[in-house]
Amino acid sequence: METILSIDRLTKKFGYLTAVNELSFTIEKGNVYGILGPNGSGKSTTLGIVLNVVNKSSGNFQWFGGNVSTHDALKKVGAIIERPNFYPYMTAEKNLELVCKIKGVPHHKIQEKLEVVGLADRKDSKFRTYSLGMKQRLAIASALLNDPEILILDEPTNGLDPQGIHQIRQLIKQIAADGTTILLASHLLDEVEKVCSHVVVLQKGKKLYSGQVDEMVASHGFFELRCSEQEKAVAVLQNNPTFREIKEENNLITAFLNEPMEADTFNRLMFDQGIVLSHLVKRKESLEEQFLALTEN
Amino acid sequence: MLRLLQIEYIKLWNNRSSKVLITAYFVLLLCIALIATVNFDFGEIHFQVAEQGIFNFPYIWHFNTYIAAWLKLFLAIIIVSMTANEYSNKTIKQNLIDGLSKWEFIYSKFLTVLSFAAISTVFVFVVSMVLGLIYSDYNEASIIFSDLEYLLAYFIKLTGFFSFCLFLGMLIKRSAFALGFLVIWQIIEGVFYLILRSQFNSDTASSVTRFFPLNSMSNLIKEPGSRLSAVRTVASQIGETITKDYSVHWYEIVIVLIWTALFIYWSYALLKKRDL
Numbered sequence: 001m002e003t004i005l006s007i008d009r010l011t012k013k014f015g016y017l018t019a020v021n022e023l024s025f026t027i028e029k030g031n032v033y034g035i036l037g038p039n040g041s042g043k044s045t046t047l048g049i050v051l052n053v054v055n056k057s058s059g060n061f062q063w064f065g066g067n068v069s070t071h072d073a074l075k076k077v078g079a080i081i082e083r084p085n086f087y088p089y090m091t092a093e094k095n096l097e098l099v100c101k102i103k104g105v106p107h108h109k110i111q112e113k114l115e116v117v118g119l120a121d122r123k124d125s126k127f128r129t130y131s132l133g134m135k136q137r138l139a140i141a142s143a144l145l146n147d148p149e150i151l152i153l154d155e156p157t158n159g160l161d162p163q164g165i166h167q168i169r170q171l172i173k174q175i176a177a178d179g180t181t182i183l184l185a186s187h188l189l190d191e192v193e194k195v196c197s198h199v200v201v202l203q204k205g206k207k208l209y210s211g212q213v214d215e216m217v218a219s220h221g222f223f224e225l226r227c228s229e230q231e232k233a234v235a236v237l238q239n240n241p242t243f244r245e246i247k248e249e250n251n252l253i254t255a256f257l258n259e260p261m262e263a264d265t266f267n268r269l270m271f272d273q274g275i276v277l278s279h280l281v282k283r284k285e286s287l288e289e290q291f292l293a294l295t296e297n
Numbered sequence: 298m299l300r301l302l303q304i305e306y307i308k309l310w311n312n313r314s315s316k317v318l319i320t321a322y323f324v325l326l327l328c329i330a331l332i333a334t335v336n337f338d339f340g341e342i343h344f345q346v347a348e349q350g351i352f353n354f355p356y357i358w359h360f361n362t363y364i365a366a367w368l369k370l371f372l373a374i375i376i377v378s379m380t381a382n383e384y385s386n387k388t389i390k391q392n393l394i395d396g397l398s399k400w401e402f403i404y405s406k407f408l409t410v411l412s413f414a415a416i417s418t419v420f421v422f423v424v425s426m427v428l429g430l431i432y433s434d435y436n437e438a439s440i441i442f443s444d445l446e447y448l449l450a451y452f453i454k455l456t457g458f459f460s461f462c463l464f465l466g467m468l469i470k471r472s473a474f475a476l477g478f479l480v481i482w483q484i485i486e487g488v489f490y491l492i493l494r495s496q497f498n499s500d501t502a503s504s505v506t507r508f509f510p511l512n513s514m515s516n517l518i519k520e521p522g523s524r525l526s527a528v529r530t531v532a533s534q535i536g537e538t539i540t541k542d543y544s545v546h547w548y549e550i551v552i553v554l555i556w557t558a559l560f561i562y563w564s565y566a567l568l569k570k571r572d573l
Contacts, residue, residue, distance in 0.1 A: 075396035
């Protein structure tokens with residue numbers, strides 16, 4: 001598999017504060033990555049370093065195997081970090097024309113990408129007249145101008161209204177479906193869960209986890225069930241070593257698995273004990289639950 | 298190089314205020330020609346400025362470059378704000394993310410500085426040439442093309458001054474404060490001169506302050522007024538003889554070139570060191 005970005009023991013110190021601490025991970029072509037972490041965990045700093053706007057304190061990073069200089073590599077990258085930054089007095093089209101010049105991309109891409117983000121009819125409006133949602137979409141159009149090998153998005157839905165959030169998410173899904181590698185930094189977990197296949201979890205600048213989303217916590221999932229004989233069911237489950245933990249909440253019993261078990265096996269097990277279920281669901285921990293489990297300690 | 302200039306051109310020419318300032322600057326340069334039309338009539342005495350010899354070759358090169366240099370403040374505002382605005386709009390960050398290297402960023406600004414200085418120099422050359430051909434008493438080619446070092450000095454002076462503005466924009470990041478600092482710096486240099494003069498004498502003071510950035514730039518083209526024959530006549534009537542060296546010296550050019558190089562290097566070093 002082709003490596004797009006590899007980061008090796010990257011560290012950034014701001015005075016006493018270590019914003020990024022010995023961080024290492026690699027980005028492979030074709031995957032959608034999420035960088036997760038609470039505010040101030042070093043997500044933006046890490047992206048700033050690989051994007052040539054923040055100086056590293058130590059460690060290394062390499063774009064595309066290290067054969068090109070960082071600024072040349074960035075011509076093959078599309079990135080937006082934090083707020084969209086454009087010249088307020090210029091029209092959308094002129095702003096994109098400037099980006100084309102910097103990246104060395106032909107101008108006919110402008111119209112194409114403005115259509116992708118749905119701004120083609122507003123291309124002659126000045127950037128400062130745009131709403132935040134439109135600005136963010138223009139930023140995405142700008143990042144897509146060069147048909148990038150990788151698209152880097154830092155909190156792309158921050159500050160948007162629900163409609164704007166929805167539009168941006170749809171756009172990201174659409175781009176991911178086209179096979180573009182994406183690196184998405186966010187503290188909104190459902191955002192990452194919806195689009196990412198891989199995650200890197202950061203806390204206080206340290207890497208807690210990197211890998212596939214569903215392998216984040218060693219877990220076999222859990223059952224949610226309801227039945228009329230609640231106490232009996234709980235007693236049965238507690239005596240069974242297959243379950244590590246039983247929770248009761250609002251008449252809903254949650255049984256966490258110690259080892260793999262299918263729902264039909266479970267159903268039969270309960271039926272054999274004389275318990276008839278009125279509700280049964282097998283689930284895996286959501287990203288949020290996994291994330292909280294991971295960042296707890 | 299052309300790509301970098303095109304980038305700066307898009308940034309500048311789509312900004313209404315810089316467009317207005319640039320246009321105003323070149324219109325004002327043209328207005329030097331209007332001096333020619335200034336007439337005074339005091340009863341019997343008829344006085345026309347153009348006939349006092351200010352448009353004589355080669356004096357006109359000295360006079361016009363000196364006058365035109367005052368207008369550089371217009372372009373200074375543009376240079377400072379085009380640099381500082383990159384910070385306030387955070388577009389400097391976006392430019393770097395889009396794949397401009399830090400050196401390319403500074404270099405594109407410096408190329409703009411050079412273009413402004415070069416266009417301005419050509420403009421002054423053309424205006425002076427036309428005015429000279431109309432009003433000059435001497436029209437021999439050898440006289441017309443003598444003393445052209447004033448144009449070189451003018452170019453170097455503008456380049457140095459604009460590089461200083463560029464550096465201040467990078468350093469201070471706010472155009473208003475950067476321009477304020479420019480004024481304060483001018484005062485600082487003046488105060489230094491006064492302190493040195495009071496401690497030693499004016500010769501020592503000048504020989505030290507001529508190494509200061511703004512002073513070195515203004516030394517390139519000395520005031521031409523006292524070189525006018527009318528002024529000399531008046532001076533000799535009241536018993537003064539003006540002995541002053543008006544020529545452009547190579548070491549003065551070198552001092553300004555060194556400052557220019559330092560300002561550009563410092564701008565680059567700042568950008569390299571900063572976390573944006």
